[in-house]
Amino acid sequence: MEFDASLKGVVGKIQLTAKTINWHPNEGSAVVIDLVGVAGMKATPPTAAKARIQLQTADTKYVFDFKSRPELDSARDNLQKAIKTARDSSEAASATPETTGTAGTTPNLEPAPPTAPTAPPKPRAVKRKRIDLNPKVLLANLELQRDILKKNRELMLVFQEVVVKGSLTNDQFWEMRMELLQTAALENGQARGSYNVLSTIKPTTTSDNKINLSLTREKIHDLFDQYPIVRKAYNENVPPLSEGAFWQRFFQSRLFLQLRGERVSNNHPYDSLIDKYLDILEEQRIKRQQAASIKIDHQVPLFFDVAANSENNPETTGNAPDLTMKPQYSDMEASRLIKSMNVLSKRLLLNKRGPTSTADSDIPDLTSELRLADLQDDNKQGASVDLHITVPNQVDREIMISEQEFEAQTQALLANLVAQPIDLREVGDSTDELIAAQQQIQDLVAQQSLRNEKCDTIELSEEAYLCHAATLEFLRHFWRAHARKELVEPYVESLRKSLDRIDAVVNNSGPHIQNETKVALAPLVKSVHRALAVSGTGP
Amino acid sequence: MDGVDDTSAVLQAAGLHQPPVEEAPSLLCVIIDTHAEGWHKLEGWSFKETMASVMVLLNAHMALSNANDVAVLGFNGMGPRMVYPQKEDAPLSDVKLEGTMYRQFHKMDKTVLAALATQLQETTVNKHCSISAPLTLALCYTQRIMRQRPGTRGRILLVSVTGDVPSKYISTMNSIFAAQKAHIPIDVCKLGGEKTNLQQAADFTGGAYIDIAHPRGLVQYFMSTFLIDPATRQMLNQATQPEVDFRAVCFLTKEVVEIGHVCSVCLCIMKDEPDGSCPICHTVFESTQLPSFT
Numbered sequence: 001m002e003f004d005a006s007l008k009g010v011v012g013k014i015q016l017t018a019k020t021i022n023w024h025p026n027e028g029s030a031v032v033i034d035l036v037g038v039a040g041m042k043a044t045p046p047t048a049a050k051a052r053i054q055l056q057t058a059d060t061k062y063v064f065d066f067k068s069r070p071e072l073d074s075a076r077d078n079l080q081k082a083i084k085t086a087r088d089s090s091e092a093a094s095a096t097p098e099t100t101g102t103a104g105t106t107p108n109l110e111p112a113p114p115t116a117p118t119a120p121p122k123p124r125a126v127k128r129k130r131i132d133l134n135p136k137v138l139l140a141n142l143e144l145q146r147d148i149l150k151k152n153r154e155l156m157l158v159f160q161e162v163v164v165k166g167s168l169t170n171d172q173f174w175e176m177r178m179e180l181l182q183t184a185a186l187e188n189g190q191a192r193g194s195y196n197v198l199s200t201i202k203p204t205t206t207s208d209n210k211i212n213l214s215l216t217r218e219k220i221h222d223l224f225d226q227y228p229i230v231r232k233a234y235n236e237n238v239p240p241l242s243e244g245a246f247w248q249r250f251f252q253s254r255l256f257l258q259l260r261g262e263r264v265s266n267n268h269p270y271d272s273l274i275d276k277y278l279d280i281l282e283e284q285r286i287k288r289q290q291a292a293s294i295k296i297d298h299q300v301p302l303f304f305d306v307a308a309n310s311e312n313n314p315e316t317t318g319n320a321p322d323l324t325m326k327p328q329y330s331d332m333e334a335s336r337l338i339k340s341m342n343v344l345s346k347r348l349l350l351n352k353r354g355p356t357s358t359a360d361s362d363i364p365d366l367t368s369e370l371r372l373a374d375l376q377d378d379n380k381q382g383a384s385v386d387l388h389i390t391v392p393n394q395v396d397r398e399i400m401i402s403e404q405e406f407e408a409q410t411q412a413l414l415a416n417l418v419a420q421p422i423d424l425r426e427v428g429d430s431t432d433e434l435i436a437a438q439q440q441i442q443d444l445v446a447q448q449s450l451r452n453e454k455c456d457t458i459e460l461s462e463e464a465y466l467c468h469a470a471t472l473e474f475l476r477h478f479w480r481a482h483a484r485k486e487l488v489e490p491y492v493e494s495l496r497k498s499l500d501r502i503d504a505v506v507n508n509s510g511p512h513i514q515n516e517t518k519v520a521l522a523p524l525v526k527s528v529h530r531a532l533a534v535s536g537t538g539p
Numbered sequence: 540m541d542g543v544d545d546t547s548a549v550l551q552a553a554g555l556h557q558p559p560v561e562e563a564p565s566l567l568c569v570i571i572d573t574h575a576e577g578w579h580k581l582e583g584w585s586f587k588e589t590m591a592s593v594m595v596l597l598n599a600h601m602a603l604s605n606a607n608d609v610a611v612l613g614f615n616g617m618g619p620r621m622v623y624p625q626k627e628d629a630p631l632s633d634v635k636l637e638g639t640m641y642r643q644f645h646k647m648d649k650t651v652l653a654a655l656a657t658q659l660q661e662t663t664v665n666k667h668c669s670i671s672a673p674l675t676l677a678l679c680y681t682q683r684i685m686r687q688r689p690g691t692r693g694r695i696l697l698v699s700v701t702g703d704v705p706s707k708y709i710s711t712m713n714s715i716f717a718a719q720k721a722h723i724p725i726d727v728c729k730l731g732g733e734k735t736n737l738q739q740a741a742d743f744t745g746g747a748y749i750d751i752a753h754p755r756g757l758v759q760y761f762m763s764t765f766l767i768d769p770a771t772r773q774m775l776n777q778a779t780q781p782e783v784d785f786r787a788v789c790f791l792t793k794e795v796v797e798i799g800h801v802c803s804v805c806l807c808i809m810k811d812e813p814d815g816s817c818p819i820c821h822t823v824f825e826s827t828q829l830p831s832f833t
Contacts, residue, residue: 401576401665403665406575406576406665409575409576409578409579410575410659410662412575412579413573413575413578413579413586413659414656414659414660416585416586416587417586417587417590417652417655417656417659418652418656419587422587422590422591422594422648422652423591424591424594424595424598424640424648426591427588427591427592427595427758428592428595428756428758428759430755430756433753433755433756433759434756434758434759435756436752436753436756437751437752437753437755437756437757437759437760438756438759438763440749440752440753440760441749441759441760441763441764441778442778444749444778444779444780444781445775445776445777445778447781448776448777448778448779448781449776451781452776479798482798483798
């Protein structure tokens with residue numbers, strides 16, 4: 001398509017191709033404008049005396065003069081269409097949803113919205129929802145609580161025991177577990193990281209031996225995002241190829257296998273169109289490696305960046321790379337796979353980074369990096385916590401005895417010691433006492449063996465565990481209320497019922513574990529009695 | 540015995556074979572509470588009788604292996620004191636034999652008795668000494684021996700008749716943790732006095748704690764429980780009190796507390812709710828945070 005138009009007074013012709021606007025003057029060199037690079041287009045209104053179209057690119061402004069209005073209108077419409085097509089295909093690649101479909105639709109003086117001129121993967125805007133950790137809000141969030149209970153069966157059982165069947169209120173139960181609520185709230189509020197798209201695209205074989213792949217728009221989107229090389233291949237080949245044909249060839253290509261991290265066998269068919277990008281991929285990798293030795297490909301504050309300092313690079317000072325990364329120890333294929341996985345993971349991470357970390361200026365301000373931000377706080381109180389450790393006055397135990405008594409006792413002890421020589425043959429002459437002592441030792445050993453062996457290996461009934469958990473719950477509430485000097489009466493009743501429940505559990509457990517259950521729950525009974533004694537009500 | 544048939548070969552194959560226990564030298568460090576007040580309170584049982592039983596234990600320990608060694612410490616208001624071995628040791632030939640007793644045992648018994656008597660004679664301070672002081676000394680001595688003779692296993696037996704000094708709670712706990720780190724079990728033979736953190740000492744270090752119910756049978760406790768080498772104990776059910784008093788002591792009032800408050804910065808333990816700031820490290824707490832301290 002050609003239109004007559006003059007640029008800066010020089011008469012020439014505008015030629016439209018799929019990708020560029022070429023302006024050929026009647027004499028002199030041509031001007032080539034990349035369609036995707038056009039940031040805005042303006043046309044003079046029909047009422048204006050001159051028929052002009054102004055094209056704005058990233059660095060220059062081109063003003064084309066047309067001879068007549070109809071010529072301008074036709075040129076404008078065609079230009080708009082061409083720019084839109086060019087942008088659409090590049091946008092499908094550059095994945096900036098907010099500009100899709102809005103480009104170049106407004107005629108006349110309305111400036112067209114700028115497009116992304118180049119296509120580095122932009123970090124997607126991470127929406128940061130403020131997560132409310134206020135206890136009151138969390139206590140009211142019944143859905144969250146239900147979720148937690150659903151995931152944690154043990155907690156669910158305790159909940160049923162003490163809230164549904166017992167006397168605790170929902171709020172009382174959750175108040176003790178605020179940290180669970182807060183963790184769950186934080187977990188739910190977190191954004192999911194991106195995933196490896198290629199691993200989610202799985203071919204399925206149909207009954208007539210055809211291989212099906214399902215590909216959604218989002219997946220293509222993510223694919224372009226995560227693998228710029230695929231976008232490049234798509235952009236360069238799709239006008240000649242149909243979209244379907246492109247994907248079909250892509251998924252059979254070596255490139256796909258390589259990107260997906262699978263082993264490419266030597267007899268896998270080579271697709272000359274798609275697989276040439278493998279070489280580009282390799283070139284890029286080498287270039288990146290070279291660039292990395294000069295400049296880091298992403299911004300790491302120099303202060304933390306170990307790689308920025310060649311002296312600190314462990315590989316150069318003798319720490320060899322990991323065994324798996326050494327070509328002579330693992331085969332080349334594997335280390336290539338590992339490398340490609342590493343690159344992918346890195347990219348996923350970078351894409352997910354919040355906007356603040358990439359918005360920094362290009363030149364790192366080394367001084368400000370060195371500054372420790374939290375020490376800059378003017379408010380000294382908050383900036384540091386001063387520790388004034390003081391050992392409080394030594395309150396030594398009161399000496400119970402008087403000086404005379406002390407003197408007398410010491411002398412008596414000394415006299416007792418030295419009065420007569422010790423005859424070791426007389427030690428342990430009272431057989432009865434020795435037997436009694438041995439009995440105590442036997443008892444202790446027996447108790448110990450019960451603790452060591454039986455309680456660890458014997459499985460008690462589920463009721464016993466549940467009863468234990470529920471009683472502990474009441475005990476926790478009781479002691480909390482007690483420490484806060486709140487009313488403990490509501491819990492006293494529950495504790496008293498717990499004693500009955502414990503008895504019931506012991507009695508109902510099978511004869512083979514009855515004794516063990518009793519022993520296992522004995523400390524619990526003791527604790528309940530202790531609590532009841534403190535409450536002044538007695539058991 | 541294992542070598543006679545092919546038992547040791549079988550054990551070796553199963554990975555269960557361990558070098559004979561008795562060949563590793565074992566150091567038994569006995570700490571004796573010499574607070575006159577504590578012994579005075581014991582009825583029907585004397586310091587001397589206890590010492591006789593202790594000597595039986597020491598002799599028995601020495602008799603188990605040539606490589607075994609003992610150390611005895613006494614502590615009272617004057618602080619801890621090394622009772623045996625002494626820095627300047629009289630030569631063995633100076634010891635006059637009485638009866639048929641093995642000369643080395645006799646010498647050890649005499650030295651211990653004499654040193655304890657000297658310690659009592661020199662005691663002039665009417666005060667309680669914390670268990671932390673002799674524990675630290677015993678740990679240092681054990682460490683020294685363990686370094687001089689690698690492979691030595693050390694353990695500490697504490698014969699106690701008094702409660703601990705609550706104000707020294709932190710140092711006591713620190714020495715207990717040091718023993719735990721060094722794998723030195725602390726056995727506690729409690730004849731009287733308050734039961735404080737000594738249960739924790741035994742529990743944390745893997746030692747045995749016994750409240751002696753029958754002091755007249757003391758030698759029986761020594762022989763059947765405290766004499767057992769730690770390496771052997773792993774295979775036995777230890778005679779130790781099952782209940783352990785894990786209560787801590789309030790840093791301010793020095794009272795044993797069941798439920799208290801803990802500073803989130805310096806971890807000090809308080810019986811009562813602090814008044815806006817931590818009394819030890821002076822960290823200011825927001826009033827909204829205080830009620831949740833349970």
